[in-house]
Amino acid sequence: MFKLKCKLLLLLLFRGAFSKVILAESKTRQGLLVAIKCIDKKLVKGKEESMQNEINVLSRLRHPNIVRLIETFEDKSNYYLVMDLVTGGELFDRIVAKGSYSERDASNLIRQVLDAVNYLHMNDIVHRDIKPENLLYQSPDPDSKIMISDFGLSKSVESDVMATACGTPGYVAPEVLAQQPYGKAVDVWSIGVIAYILLCGYPPFYDENDINLFAQIMRGEYEFDSPYWDEISESAKDFISHLMCVDPDHRYTCKEALAHPWISGDTASKKDIYTSVSEKLKKLTVRQQWKKAYHAAAAVRMLQQLRISRDEAHVIDNRQKNPPHAVDDSQLTTDSSKSNNETDQLKIVESDVKLKSPAT
Structure with missing residues (x-):
């Protein structure tokens, strides 16, 4: 002491x-x-x-x-x-303020998150509440790294499964909503949802009614809608599909996700998608303003x-x-x-x- x-x-x-x-x-x-x-x-x-x-x-x-x-x-x-x-502020706020933004930027962000969550999983810790509000930039510097925060719902796992329902609507995995035993794969699903939003500016699942929202998530009902996804690479879509697989047994692990070409290779496009993504992110963050902290x-x-x-x-x-x-x-x-x-x-x-x- x-x-x-x-x-x-x-x-x-x-x-x-x-x-x-x-x-x-x-x-x-x-x-x-x-x-x-x-x-x-x-x-x-x-x-x-x-x-x-x-x-x-x-x-x-x-x-x-x-x-x-x-x-x-x-x-x-x-x-x-x-x-x-x-x-450095929250993830979405910084993207809106950037002025330019590409798949390559999104890939770099997701790589950092995956690397950190992989570290957690290697230490038998599941975060259980990965969401944009918990992804903060370390400093206002343009090249600042992203940081995972808020471990209030994190859990050390002595076995491969847990059962307590927790998480944030919109980012929670299907098996949690189905009240099934779950494990580290729930974090990977949440990262997939964030990756989806980073590439189009809107969430894959949305409904004002939580029951309808949860039904969409449990069925994995999301689309790569045209025209918003027309300029996004097939590699990015493939990556997200592996993270947002309803069956956790077939969902990527963090290690597998880190090895995907969209993360580890050069398949992430450098084309500027700032205009289309930022406008939708602004609307998304406005809806969430009431929840934001100082x-x-x-x-x-x-x-x-x-x-x-x-x-x-x-x-x-x-x-x-x-x-x-x-x-x-x-x-x-x-x-x-x-x-x-x-x-x-x-x-x-x-x-x-x-x-x-x-x-x-």
């Missing part, structure tokens, strides 16, 4: 059903920003052992395309997961704009004031309209927190 000294910048990056993610700055490494996921113990009561087992597994994962779990600690109210801060990138930009320095920031001594977990949720707002002063959203707590070293 040791102590990590950090400033908790109480600026909300994300709020979910069971947790919230807050921006933090290291005191020992000036300028180093991290994300801290705060999980309310009351909301996960009875699942402590399972949660700790998953944390122990995830803390050992080290892959260039996986958001790293750096440390974990807890107090009487919360579990805290200290993670790499990624600031991005780390926006938070970092806000901090830069405010030019908050060590001397200017209001520092509260943890030994004299409230500890980090004693935070009024009213401070953690992403709605700037609630205040005329942007700085009202930001408080800083300087603290010495005892951490448990993750298993190695």
